[in-house]
Amino acid sequence: NAGVTQTPKFQVLKTGQSMTLQCAQDMNHEYMSWYRQDPGMGLRLIHYSVGAGITDQGEVPNGYNVSRSTTEDFPLRLLSAAPSQTSVYFCASTLGPGANVLTFGAGSRLTVL
Amino acid sequence: QQQVKQSPQSLIVQKGGISIINCAYENTAFDYFPWYQQFPGKGPALLIAIRPDVSEKKEGRFTISFNKSAKQFSLHIMDSQPGDSATYFCAAYNYGQNFVFGPGTRLSVLP
Numbered sequence: 001n002a003g004v005t006q007t008p009k010f011q012v013l014k015t016g017q018s019m020t021l022q023c024a025q026d027m028n029h030e031y032m033s034w035y036r037q038d039p040g041m042g043l044r045l046i047h048y049s050v051g052a053g054i055t056d057q058g059e060v061p062n063g064y065n066v067s068r069s070t071t072e073d074f075p076l077r078l079l080s081a082a083p084s085q086t087s088v089y090f091c092a093s094t095l096g097p098g099a100n101v102l103t104f105g106a107g108s109r110l111t112v113l
Numbered sequence: 114q115q116q117v118k119q120s121p122q123s124l125i126v127q128k129g130g131i132s133i134i135n136c137a138y139e140n141t142a143f144d145y146f147p148w149y150q151q152f153p154g155k156g157p158a159l160l161i162a163i164r165p166d167v168s169e170k171k172e173g174r175f176t177i178s179f180n181k182s183a184k185q186f187s188l189h190i191m192d193s194q195p196g197d198s199a200t201y202f203c204a205a206y207n208y209g210q211n212f213v214f215g216p217g218t219r220l221s222v223l224p
Contacts, residue, residue, distance in 0.1 A: 004156070033211070035214075040122065040216055040217075041216060042119075042202060042214045042215055042216035042217050043157070043202060043214040043217075044214075045211055045212075048211060058211065090156050090157070092156075098208055098209065100145045100147070100162070100206055101147075101159050101162075102149075102157075102159070102212060104149075104156030104157050104158065105156050106154070106155055106156050107154075107155070107156050
């Protein structure tokens, strides 16, 4: 089992550019989420989804967009990248709202110049 | 309030020593308190977890102590090893809600 797969692992963008971070899981998990990790800030929730076709905002959603057309995939879109979005992004999933073990991907390091 | 506080921000321990990381929460609705371990370049992974109906849980060298009245919990790593060097996150969760993570503690165990 691959678990949670994130691509790309590294990305450099210029301010104003857009891009999509990909996340896929093969565990038939209903719940998927995106976090950003910044020094001293821990893991902050950006967006999450409790199933295909359902998404909601987390703690820091501004500047990001998500969709969930399938159970397996949960892409994160940066609409117009800003230097403040320089961070390490993690996708995480779990079986469902009542499941309490998050499985994380390996992360995507994004630098916005 | 959903915040989870964690201290210290960084910790240096000699090999064989005890590492202690502390966390505090405010929302009494939380009913599950996991610790995640993250090695450089990797995603966090579940290390150990506890529910508030017990005061302590031990798995090998790792122990969680839980104080429900004080709304605090801590991770103790006994006989710390260089391989334990990682960032540790405490978290809190309640059914149907999202996980709330502490800011993390970077542990370095010196050989």
